[in-house]
Amino acid sequence: MATGVFSNGRAKIAERTLRTDRWWLQPAFTVLVLFSFIVYATFRAFENAHYFVEPLISPFYSPCLSTGCVSGSSLLGQPLGVYHIFGMMISPSLFILIFPLGFRMTCYYYRKAYYRSFWFSPPACAVAEPHSKYTGETRAPLIMQNAHRWFFYAGLVFNFILTIDAILAFRNEHNQWGHMSVGTLVLLANATFLWLYSASCHTCRHTIGGRLRNFSKHPMRYKLWTWVSILNHKHQNFAWVSLFGVALADLYVRQVSAGSITNLYFF
Amino acid sequence: MARKLNLRIWRGNSTDGGLQNVTVDANEGEVVLDVIHRVQAEQMNDLAVRWNCKAGKCGSCSMEINGKPRLACMTQVASFEEEETITLTPLRAFPVIKDLVTDVSFNYKKAMEIPAYEAPADLKPGEARMAQVDVERSQEFRKCIECFLCQDTCHVIRDHEENKKSFAGPRFFIRIAELDMHPLDMLRNRKQKAQEEHGLGMCNITKCCTEVCPEHIRITDNAIIPMKERVVDVKYDPARWLGSKIRKRDGIL
Numbered sequence: 009m010a011t012g013v014f015s016n017g018r019a020k021i022a023e024r025t026l027r028t029d030r031w032w033l034q035p036a037f038t039v040l041v042l043f044s045f046i047v048y049a050t051f052r053a054f055e056n057a058h059y060f061v062e063p064l065i066s067p068f069y070s071p072c073l074s075t076g077c078v079s080g081s082s083l084l085g086q087p088l089g090v091y092h093i094f095g096m097m098i099s100p101s102l103f104i105l106i107f108p109l110g111f112r113m114t115c116y117y118y119r120k121a122y123y124r125s126f127w128f129s130p131p132a133c134a135v136a137e138p139h140s141k142y143t144g145e146t147r148a149p150l151i152m153q154n155a156h157r158w159f160f161y162a163g164l165v166f167n168f169i170l171t172i173d174a175i176l177a178f179r180n181e182h183n184q185w186g187h188m189s190v191g192t193l194v195l196l197a198n199a200t201f202l203w204l205y206s207a208s209c210h211t212c213r214h215t216i217g218g219r220l221r222n223f224s225k226h227p228m229r230y231k232l233w234t235w236v237s238i239l240n241h242k243h244q245n246f247a248w249v250s251l252f253g254v255a256l257a258d259l260y261v262r263q264v265s266a267g268s269i270t271n272l273y274f275f
Numbered sequence: 276m277a278r279k280l281n282l283r284i285w286r287g288n289s290t291d292g293g294l295q296n297v298t299v300d301a302n303e304g305e306v307v308l309d310v311i312h313r314v315q316a317e318q319m320n321d322l323a324v325r326w327n328c329k330a331g332k333c334g335s336c337s338m339e340i341n342g343k344p345r346l347a348c349m350t351q352v353a354s355f356e357e358e359e360t361i362t363l364t365p366l367r368a369f370p371v372i373k374d375l376v377t378d379v380s381f382n383y384k385k386a387m388e389i390p391a392y393e394a395p396a397d398l399k400p401g402e403a404r405m406a407q408v409d410v411e412r413s414q415e416f417r418k419c420i421e422c423f424l425c426q427d428t429c430h431v432i433r434d435h436e437e438n439k440k441s442f443a444g445p446r447f448f449i450r451i452a453e454l455d456m457h458p459l460d461m462l463r464n465r466k467q468k469a470q471e472e473h474g475l476g477m478c479n480i481t482k483c484c485t486e487v488c489p490e491h492i493r494i495t496d497n498a499i500i501p502m503k504e505r506v507v508d509v510k511y512d513p514a515r516w517l518g519s520k521i522r523k524r525d526g527i528l
Contacts, residue, residue, distance in 0.1 A: 011436050012433060012435060013433060013434065015436040017289045018289075018370055018371060019285055019365045019367060020290075020293070021285065021294075021364060021367065025342050026339065026362050027341060028341045028342065028359075116480055119479060120480055120482050123479045123480075123481050124481055129430065129479060129481070130430040133428050133481075133483035133487065134339065136433075142435045144474075144479050145476050145478070146474075146476040154503075154506075154507050154511040155511070156507075157504075210496070210504065211504060213501075214501060218504065219504065219508060221457070221458050222409060222458040224405075224406030224408050224409050230408060241496075
């Protein structure tokens with residue numbers, strides 16, 4: 009039975025959309041970028057090599073919690089052992105990536121991006137989607153999107169750890185403080201972008217003050233809410249910049265660790 | 276300076292219809308509604324179009340222009356290329372009545388399902404007072420002109436007729452948000468109702484409602500997502516729920 013824009017009673021128009029602009033460009037670009045990131049991140053998560061070189065650690069492997077981690081890379085110790093599946097060692101990255109991955113998967117901005125681009129629900133505004141049924145986020149598995157705040161809290165923990173990693177990068181290869189390299193800037197930029205992404209998050213905005221019914225009774229939280237709201241306007245931008253930041257920081261550490269490039273020291 | 280404008284106008288009723296080509300003069304500074312009126316006066320005297328203020332404030336002339344939900348009175352002819360053919364159709368989420376006029380009564384039925392503001396019992400009419408910061412928060416939502424472009428573009432009902440019975444739509448989510456954020460509203464179960472009766476969980480926040488709003492209300496960021504977070508407070512966050520019970524805090528239920 010016809011449904012949607014082809015339902016009985018609605019204007020009889022054969023086209024799924026009459027838009028004349030290049031509405032497909034944005035979802036296509038999103039697919040290209042996100043798919044590229046997924047391929048790169050998957051490769052790096054399973055590579056289990058070239059993630060640490062004094063004093064730099066890749067954000068994909070920090071904190072490195074397994075006894076299989078290379079010496080000096082475990083900021084929080086090594087509470088986890090070495091595990092194997094089908095004879096292959098499980099990469100230490102896989103123990104931690106679920107948290108930042110969950111944060112981005114349940115992010116209100118990324119939801120818009122992948123619902124449109126990967127699931128065509130809808131591919132663009134006023135472009136009919138191909139699905140015959142739709143239940144939104146009311147059933148499993150998509151009802152799990154309501155867990156966004158828990159991933160947000162976990163994301164804050166990771167932000168702290170990656171900030172410490174950036175501070176530790178003010179050392180040289182011999183663990184002496186008071187030095188600064190390109191790697192220091194890379195890790196600092198990465199941590200900054202991640203903090204901006206978290207601070208601009210809709211859940212952060214809600215937690216800071218959005219849940220209040222009465223701003224006038226909570227002037228401090230109202231003030232904080234207005235600041236977070238300013239950042240929230242740019243949440244989409246921070247989402248992309250922080251994604252690129254993580255990938256580029258990892259790539260930089262990988263290339264230094266592999267000996268492909270030298271980590272240039274300013275002092 | 277006048278120019279010739281090529282239009283494709285959908286003409287028909289709820290059982291049949293199609294796009295008809297017409298060429299009409301358009302003067303500098305005119306909007307699409309102006310040229311529709313010229314077509315109506317000179318070439319298609321029985322063309323049905325709903326309009327009223329011609330100032331973007333009544334929300335009557337909602338239609339789809341080149342496939343995008345827009346107000347005809349706020350769409351400049353100059354925004355189209357010289358050789359471009361402009362396609363005008365009725366809103367495609369609602370039943371058509373005739374030509375460019377649709378039956379939007381779905382929205383009025385949904386409006387009636389939203390429980391009204393419930394004033395504090397101890398306040399007489401005229402005694403209620405609110406601080407300006409609390410007023411400002413909901414003033415954005417009060418800008419809504421009920422053009423229903425957000426309802427039209429929302430794929431939950433646009434692409435799934437069967438969802439209309441269980442989904443209120445973005446226009447009414449901003450109404451629910453406005454009331455739920457109201458410091459004096461005494462009705463305490465709006466969050467549950469939003470999720471269970473008005474279909475808030477159906478929204479997958481693809482932001483088309485925000486994109487088409489002629490009043491630039493940030494529907495998704497300022498109403499729908501805050502309401503989703505408030506629903507999480509009462510339905511999906513055991514720590515928050517427990518905290519509210521232990522400390523007997525008012526306000527989240």
